[in-house]
Amino acid sequence: MAGRYMLYFGPQHPGAPGNVGFRLEMEGERVVRAELIPGFLHRGFEKMMENRKWENSYVLSYRFCVEDPDPFEVAYAEALDMVFKVDPPPKAKYFRMIQAEFSRIASHMFWTHFMLGSVGLRTPAYWALAAREEILKWFAWVTGHRIYHNFSVPGGIRSDVPQDFQSRTLDLTYRVEDLVKDVEKAALGNRVFKRRTRGIGVVKGETALRLGATGPVVRGGGLAYDVRKLAPYERYDSVNFEVPVGEVGDAYDRALVRFREVHESLKIIRQATMEVRPGGPYRVKIPLTAPPGRGYARVESARGEYTVHVTSVGGRSPYRVRFKSPSMPLLTTVLDYIIKNEEVTIADLPVILASLDPCAPDIDR
Template identity: 65%
Template sequence: MAGRGRLTEIYFGPQHPGAPGNIGFKLLLDGERVVKAEAIPGFLHRGFEKMMENRTWEMNVVLSYRFCVEDPDPLEIAYSMALEKIHRVDIPENAKYLRMIQAEFSRIASHLFWSHFIGGSVGLRTPAYWAVAAREEILKWFARLSGHRVYHNISVPGGVRYPLPDSFVEDTLRVADFVEERVRDVEAALLGNKVFKDRTKGLGKLTAREALELGATGPVLRATGLPYDLRRANPYLNYGKVGFDIPTGSAGDSYDRSMVRFREIYESLRIIRESVKRIDPEAPLRVKLPLTAPPGEGVARVETARGEYMIHIVSTGGRKPYRVRLRSMSMPLLTTVIEYIVSREEVTIADFPVLLASMDPCTPDLDR
């Protein structure tokens, strides 16, 4: 600490409008500058991994998506994929495309919710409310398909739980068109705003090598210029059969992370539109699996709105898993990435909430 003035220790969050949910930080300040940020998790600890080991396979579907409320659908898809590997079954083509539509609508809803948070962090609340209104139409789409707005329980081991409504194709395309129109307004109002540019450009810069070494994936990594996306790098479901691009940035700062997320929304809409046209209303959606699982291991990796998520399940046979291990998407963002940035860059206490919002962490996924 040589050469610095008097250092002040303050606590930021969890009850703070700039904190990203159920987490706190112990900040060390040199005047206005944050020189150290120590994450304090544990405010929402629920022990999902151990809970899942004491519940049956079908009961765990309900637990599988509850540690990231903002983007739950890829998590239930990953759980189903891991169990399907243990059973050594392949699900119907219809189910694969429907899971992709489910995951991409979840990604869009998550990015829209993120734009609400970062808009509020820089004082631009009007476009933030537009984003929430667009997200609402996606939640209604989920409700019409599954009966649920937030947690959907659509993907289950073996395929898809619910039959498709008669108007599924038309309804899906209508929502996609509505969302795209609103997103263009939000994007222009945020990315084109001078205040937004001044608050985000040059803040929290990372190179591709730094992001990789710190464990970052998803938009934070792609904003550095590295086009790494599991949907392309290691295609699952039918992502290898549809066309989409991988948006990247160049500066690796908070502005580029924001730009990448908006561009990802358009690519997700592209995937949805192509996938919905490949669904056969007469084809099956699910393969029935027995209530007991054979011995074996299932590993599934998916690309969520925040980056790479992995679930590892070990079965010794029977009605319950022996071991469940979940890989957090947000842990690196809230620990190694934030600590690295504030240690080498001049981040003020006013910048800190904007920097956090640019990472878009899902804090409950730390307390899993």
């Protein structure tokens, strides 16, 4: 069509959401079509896991998304709990919740850095990284690793918690809360941020869910869809927390929901921490050989619902491993819907992509 042209966007463009590219069909400054170009990080993790022993396979389960690895780790551990027919001790279940919620906060702070950078607010973007850094230090203290933790394992957790676990964990929640409040005020109250995000990338919750999305994109559109409430796992049915939702479903509401989720995660961590003390059982031993059967788990990650399905035919390795991650719909069906239903300029595209918060590696796997 006359006046239209193709523009390649990413993966090296700073406005691209990670290691993916797009083939954009442009009409002037308006984006009329966006075709996702994945594959830059394809590693075949699922097939690799099928060719490893049980005790080696789960070290790959959390490497799909460096920004939020722990829900992946927890989900795979839960699936193997089902395969091996074991029930972890209560302390392990509460710790898995703490691990997943700290990972959610760290991921939301990492997202804040990229989101604020897309609209030029660099200073509070670095404040967000400071909050994330405090959490990574905690992970290093408890698990020995900053990013990939390998701590939630089949049957429970890898080792007992340190002696001063409760006091240091609770202290961390208050330090992180103070940092997050500063970032939240500087971001959501900033007039530049409001003008760049309000009315941009609108998608209602019911529509987002129909398009295959979950997580903050759905909740930002007003639908309180959260696996932790709808199908509680670990001990989420034993703690009190709310599911924040937006109204309009635009980029601003998605930001608002994520900041509110951070405060709810801190509430969950404080309640769960009171149930985790050093000493006592923290893991059930599992045999080297698994019985035939299936394991299935679904968890709420920072980007939405994440599921894992493991099939065992008996023996030392999984027969099939299959993951369903939340990022693919964000960059395909949801992005297509937004482009078709509003005028998206090339200047707005990075803001919309950042507000959806996809994780490129979990698309490729």
